[in-house]
Amino acid sequence: xAGITQSPRHKVTETGTPVTLRCHQTENHRYMYWYxxxxxxxxxxxxxxxxxxxxxxxxxSDGYSVSRSKTEDFLLTLESATSSQTSVYFCAIRGGESYExxxxxxxxxxxx
Amino acid sequence: xxxxxxxPQSLIVQKGGISIINCAYENTAxxxxxxxxxxxxxxxxxxxxxxxxxxxxxxxxxxISFNKSAKQxxxxxxxxxxxxxxxxxxxxxxxxxxxxxxxxxxxxxIVHP
Numbered sequence: 001x002a003g004i005t006q007s008p009r010h011k012v013t014e015t016g017t018p019v020t021l022r023c024h025q026t027e028n029h030r031y032m033y034w035y036x037x038x039x040x041x042x043x044x045x046x047x048x049x050x051x052x053x054x055x056x057x058x059x060x061s062d063g064y065s066v067s068r069s070k071t072e073d074f075l076l077t078l079e080s081a082t083s084s085q086t087s088v089y090f091c092a093i094r095g096g097e098s099y100e101x102x103x104x105x106x107x108x109x110x111x112x
Numbered sequence: 113x114x115x116x117x118x119x120p121q122s123l124i125v126q127k128g129g130i131s132i133i134n135c136a137y138e139n140t141a142x143x144x145x146x147x148x149x150x151x152x153x154x155x156x157x158x159x160x161x162x163x164x165x166x167x168x169x170x171x172x173x174x175x176i177s178f179n180k181s182a183k184q185x186x187x188x189x190x191x192x193x194x195x196x197x198x199x200x201x202x203x204x205x206x207x208x209x210x211x212x213x214x215x216x217x218x219x220x221x222i223v224h225p
Contacts, residue, residue: 004155031210042118042201042217043156050210058212090155099144099211103155 003027004104006091012110019078021107023091025071031094032074033101034058034066036087043090049074081111115139116204118216125223131189133219135202138183142204146213147176147187150199159200160187163207192223 003026013019023032034046035058045058047066055066063085067075078085091104117136125131135145146161162169162176162185169176175188189196199220205213 040121040217043215045212048210048212056210092155094211099146099161099205099207100158101213103157106153106155
């Protein structure tokens with residue numbers, strides 16, 4: 001494993017509540033990514049970060065926000081969770097010299 | 113717009129057989145093509161990757177074949193084993209910058225003993 005942890009690993013929440021998922025890395029990598037994985041859709045990028053306080057949107061960013069105040073932590077927030085955000089969320093990291101992304105173990109989020 | 117099309121969605125192979133997964137892309141600027149393997153309950157992990165300056169890359173039982181003119185690339189798993197049962201994702205990207213790969217939708221491979 002590439003030193004990536006995600007918390008929580010599982011979460012059930014109700015529609016309309018805020019949810020924050022955390023990605024923590026010990027590799028000091030510059031790039032961090034949040035993906036969601038849904039059956040039939042593969043991996044879709046939500047947001048990514050290319051440095052502390054530097055973030056940008058991916059293809060499915062609506063309803064999500066991110067923050068990166070430290071190199072090691074990348075937070076994904078659902079301001080008001082909806083059932084369509086039920087998914088498995090993966091964080092990934094990448095060092096600047098390599099094109100290999102290392103993925104975390106995932107967080108399974110269920111919005112009821 | 114689906115920039116990377118992956119097929120088949122699912123594949124069942126007997127032990128010892130050859131598993132073949134195909135991907136096609138549209139953006140001719142893509143210049144890096146990785147394949148990821150994902151076991152249930154785990155995150156994807158890089159399996160093998162190729163750049164368009166070569167037509168084939170082999171690592172053990174895994175081979176990527178690349179056809180630049182057809183804008184297609186494929187993963188071949190020789191002598192498939194039950195332990196190869198997983199979901200496989202192809203991806204395509206432009207090297208450099210923030211490196212944002214576009215993933216195919218995945219292929220669920222089952223290798224029967």
